[in-house]
Amino acid sequence: MAEPVGEPRVERLISDLLPVVRGFSAGPCGTALGGSWAKGGADAQSDVDVYLFCDSVGPRAERDAMVVRAFGAGAEPHSWGADEPLDQCGTDFAVDGVRVECWIRGADGVERTIAACREARIERTLSVWAVMGFFNYVALADVRAMRILDDPGGRLAGWKSLVDPYPEALRQAVLRRFTAEAAFWPRNPHYLSAVERGDAIYTSAIVQQTVQSVIQAVFALNGEYFPGEKKLASALGALAVQPVDLTARIHAILFPGAAPDAAMLRRQQSALAALVDEIAALAG
Structure with missing residues (x-):
């Protein structure tokens, strides 16, 4: 063996x-x-x-x-x-x-x-x-x-x-870029109209992009380098500064567990907007 x-x-x-x-x-x-x-x-x-x-x-x-x-x-x-x-x-x-x-x-x-x-x-x-x-x-x-x-x-x-410690100029640049990118979609009229149409293919890409921007911003908030896409739940769990129940909320946003009709997409949009608002507040 x-x-x-x-x-x-x-x-x-x-x-x-x-x-x-x-x-x-x-x-x-x-x-x-x-x-x-x-x-x-x-x-x-x-x-x-x-x-x-x-x-x-x-x-x-x-x-x-x-x-x-x-x-x-x-x-x-x-x-x-x-x-x-x-x-x-x-x-x-x-x-x-x-x-x-x-x-x-x-x-x-x-x-x-x-x-x-x-x-x-x-x-x-x-x-x-x-x-x-x-x-x-x-x-x-x-x-x-x-x-x-x-x-x-x-x-x-x-x-x-x-590379150790994390350069402060880089941290600020990452934080500025990705808090702005995270804020772009949640209340965008094109996203909201797609939600009402039940256009899950279009909205799923928006949700994934926004969640990934949130993740980038959270690592920068903590002065930690983004480590790559694998095993992110574990890496996020080790960060001190983050929205409450971040990983569970990301999972719930990405996988709502319901048919992709307008009602489900509204709930998804609302949860996504709330998460982005918290990131903006943490970033000051």
Whole structure:
């Protein structure tokens, strides 16, 4: 029977795969453990996330071949993204039944992102793998949480010193942007008329967008980086400053549990407006 996924097994796994991951780089590199194993929230379904920071990387076919040589064809490697010019790409594979995701980032790009965020320049990139788009400051959350494995010259440690604490200018910029975005829809006449028509497809997108803006604002209120879209209920529960029963109210707004007629959509709109009003009050 396979050994349960746990800290000792993950430590051994990291020791085995690090030489392969380092070999993906075509020059100097740094590595770190990220994701839930670095943050302390891993469970039996958690992947092992390894970050590779470098200036150049080998082609996808070569990286896949290196994984197969090290761990066999059963590792089923899959490399994605652009190798050149290097911004971000990756090589994912499996070892002893554990899924490994190696996220490869251009080191210079990480430094540019940190500089932009410290100057309160928010960037949002639409991407199929990030439901609401990828916000540049999520990279700062990853840097702060990551556990450094290899750091020649201390480059990664230097990044960590820049992202902790949360830059106040960035916090204010996120708060301004997303309290405004959250307030846009709840009493908008186009939304209200769609509610009366029972147009659930249109209103569902409005509700999701508004809830996500509320979530962004709540993290900024607390001086915490938005950590990404997974396991948000747990992350929200750890925040000190938030509307009462926030997570339960979000669940109730998103999943009203009734047929999407005008009466249900009115209740949903009213609950959404009340939540946005509370966020505005907390933000001052």
